[in-house]
Amino acid sequence: MTAPTDHTAAKAGRTLISVDAMGGDEGPAAVVAGCSLSAKLNPDIAFILHGDEAQLTALVARRRELEGRCEIRHATDVVTMKDKPSQVVRTGKDTSMWSAIEAVRTGEAAVAVSCGNTGALMALSMIRLKKLPGVNRPAIAVLYPSSNPQGFNVMLDVGADVRADADDLLRFALMGTSYARNGMDIARPRVGLLNVGTEEHKGRTELKEAYDLIRDQRDQAGFEFVGFVEGGDISGDAADVIVTDGFTGNVAIKTGEGTANMIGNRLREAFKYSPLSRLASLLAYTSLMRLRRRIDPRRVNGGVFLGLNGTVVKSHGSADATGVSAAIKLAAQLSESRFNDKLAARVAATLPTEETPI
Amino acid sequence: MTAPTDHTAAKAGRTLISVDAMGGDEGPAAVVAGCSLSAKLNPDIAFILHGDEAQLTALVARRRELEGRCEIRHATDVVTMKDKPSQVVRTGKDTSMWSAIEAVRTGEAAVAVSCGNTGALMALSMIRLKKLPGVNRPAIAVLYPSSNPQGFNVMLDVGADVRADADDLLRFALMGTSYARNGMDIARPRVGLLNVGTEEHKGRTELKEAYDLIRDQRDQAGFEFVGFVEGGDISGDAADVIVTDGFTGNVAIKTGEGTANMIGNRLREAFKYSPLSRLASLLAYTSLMRLRRRIDPRRVNGGVFLGLNGTVVKSHGSADATGVSAAIKLAAQLSESRFNDKLAARVAATLPTEETPI
Incomplete structure (x- = not known):
């Protein structure tokens, strides 16, 4: 210094x-x-x-x-x-x-x-x-590749803290809304609360509490609330902001990244398999590079502490x-x-x- | 009837x-x-x-x-x-x-x-x-595509119950060991406990307790204990059996499946993009079908209640x-x-x- x-x-x-x-x-x-x-x-x-x-x-x-x-x-x-x-x-x-x-x-x-x-x-x-x-609890937010028009969803918390109660989850929804608005120019982000099913009776107690808290703030805070979402919606188009605790969020994004890497490795093996498939990979090179850019984690590198x-x-x-x-x-x-x-x-x-x- | x-x-x-x-x-x-x-x-x-x-x-x-x-x-x-x-x-x-x-x-x-x-x-x-x-708590186990020689890892619980304490996690380890042995012919399965980091001081309290319980049973129950693993290891080769609670496990496998689907869709789009890439997809057809068979969830369809x-x-x-x-x-x-x-x-x-x- x-x-x-x-x-x-x-x-x-x-x-x-x-x-x-x-x-x-x-x-x-x-x-x-x-x-x-x-x-x-x-x-x-x-x-x-x-x-x-x-x-x-x-x-x-x-x-x-x-x-x-x-x-x-x-x-x-x-x-x-x-x-x-x-x-x-x-x-x-x-x-x-x-x-x-x-x-x-x-x-x-x-x-x-x-x-x-x-x-x-x-x-x-x-x-x-x-x-x-x-x-009460800060959060780490990441952009996760998704099938939404903007190409990414905001997800938080992905590991600042292993716990989050209903009140924390509400604040994550508010912070995620701000991030989606300023980082992705979405005027009225759709917020989803991560759970093991989309039915209201499912999941842990704090999630049912958080559901009500978040729903009640949607108009004042300027977001849509799509209710419970599942793991598959992290890369889907049902929500722009995925709210969860830091333990679940951390495991989820690492599982997704690991799965994407495994598929990438196997795709490379598949293209190396025969002379024909090697020729194919040359012909598809531009398209595959475009795909890679769209899902390359380095392009959206950066968890943000909120x-x-x-x-x-x-x-x-x-x-x-x-x-x-x-x-x-x-x-x-x-x-x-x-x-x-x-x-x-x-x-x-x-x-x-x-x-x-x- | x-x-x-x-x-x-x-x-x-x-x-x-x-x-x-x-x-x-x-x-x-x-x-x-x-x-x-x-x-x-x-x-x-x-x-x-x-x-x-x-x-x-x-x-x-x-x-x-x-x-x-x-x-x-x-x-x-x-x-x-x-x-x-x-x-x-x-x-x-x-x-x-x-x-x-x-x-x-x-x-x-x-x-x-x-x-x-x-x-x-x-x-x-x-x-x-x-x-x-x-x-005390039954579990649902699935086979998740992985880079291990057997091509899959056993993962449990993926949704029988949203909770699991240290004692339940130990029993999941035992049941997962049996499943890996009888379902995948692995004589001495390697068991990993899912957490947000591999260091022993990280994660929730029940996970630290479960760590000790599982470690102490490894010889009697005939498995290796590789300690804490992370989300990326679900599709990796560090362990054959991944132990977690049903909430985390359910979110993780759905995140992985969703990410795999998103990549598959984008791969198809990439191959449709130009005449060259369409030709490439024809040439690579056999290799891509082989890849698909290896990671097709229908081929390992079936969660098992244990x-x-x-x-x-x-x-x-x-x-x-x-x-x-x-x-x-x-x-x-x-x-x-x-x-x-x-x-x-x-x-x-x-x-x-x-x-x-x-």
Whole structure:
């Protein structure tokens, strides 16, 4: 956390993104390459890069498009994938992750991006940014490929917390609505509550309670409520926002990703099977690449932490330049739409700020 | 429930399957077609068909391979997909589903097959067959396509009950082990406990308890314990048996199926996109059909109810002849291996028969 090295980054009119450059399996080279890709695509963004100054200075110097658009903020330490969140909260002051969140806390940047340890990032974000008034449990939201016209559904929580009561689920519905409106331009998102059946009598007790709470808020909060939805609707077109607890959501998206990977692998094997099928794969190359782009998780890379004083985008740990660039694009979009202010207003307008007793 | 019309079905040496012929979206024609397909493939099976005698007699008469291998047992009523389980338990005595389970209860058949209403089938099976000693919560197990050599993983519970405590999860591990051994010929199955991360400190309290309980039984019960697994491992090769509660399991398999369907639809669109890609799909036809067979859910159609005095196979409601035939094949295999006796012995040997206080 030394003095900035390049004050031109924060130039007027630019959207400033705070980037933890050291997190992630691919190291700072992939992160800087991702920043570089974003900088080419969007002339209005600039970066505060947090991490080892010597390494980052060398990496940035090689990218002409980053000239004058990166401020490097030195951090001596790095959060590894194995560090326990509780430990990072206590002793992580000198890490690049802490420094990246700090730039959001002080208001220099509206959004931080990190490829690092999800648990540590969530814990640090909670402790440093604090929860929004009216939010008891923050959530991680992702965009899941779907057959809806917009190509994706918002799903939350996918792992901020393994629990959620009826009241939390209502707030997830409100936050998901804000996200769908600002991230996907859907004026009146359709919200579905994830359950094991669509009949009202099915499922756990807290889901029946949440059903009533969410239904009663639909008009005031400007969303449609389609009621209970099932696992198959996560990739379907029955709802735009899928609300669930962080345990179920986490298992569901990992199951979906795993299944998609298995099918992809078998498809590749099928195309390699015979000379004819190898020829076929050449002929279908363009179509298959188009398909891949539509369902490529790297294109929508980024879980968003919702419910805090500031937005944090978690990029996949294994993200390459394309993945990091997608996360930065999302961060810029949310920053430019002043998303977090709108979300805060939405939650505050709909709910009492006192915590509902559980 | 009139008198049998054809006693030759139960001829010595034949495996007798009790089939609810009226359940399912496709009606009795699809069920009888499925029986016919199975009869062609396996000369050692015979059927008790439960349902409308006039309809079934006409359908069976058209299938020469079913001659002398079907006993038709008349039932005046049918359980619909909309009937509530509690209602069916009270007033369902004259339904084909009840009659099909009854043939297992009396010991005429070891396994029953139905395409009908899952909730009603589970409720009736529980009430009529009763739980095995030592089992508090029965479970539904499915085979999920995976990258393991056997091509599938056993997963349970996928929806018998929305709850499961640590003790139930241990019994799921034992029952899943029996199923993997008798259904997939794996001598020493690897069991994984589904969680949101593989680290031991993660997840819900009951999962940490279940972790210890399952680990302590691995040698006595003859399985490997690979510890916590994640959603991506359901289709992966880290474990052969995936243990979870019925809420999470149900959401997970429906998410996986939905994602697979979405990818399949988009693949078809991609192949229709241009003349070249249409040509490619022709060239790749054989390979793509091979892929489809490997991941086609109809080929492994059948959730199995475990933990009762008798085995019940739930086929998909929308199953066609291929799907019904797959469910019957599974039923025959489980019947021939005397699976339920082995499972009962396994649970009884490992656990005290008294219920553990919850």
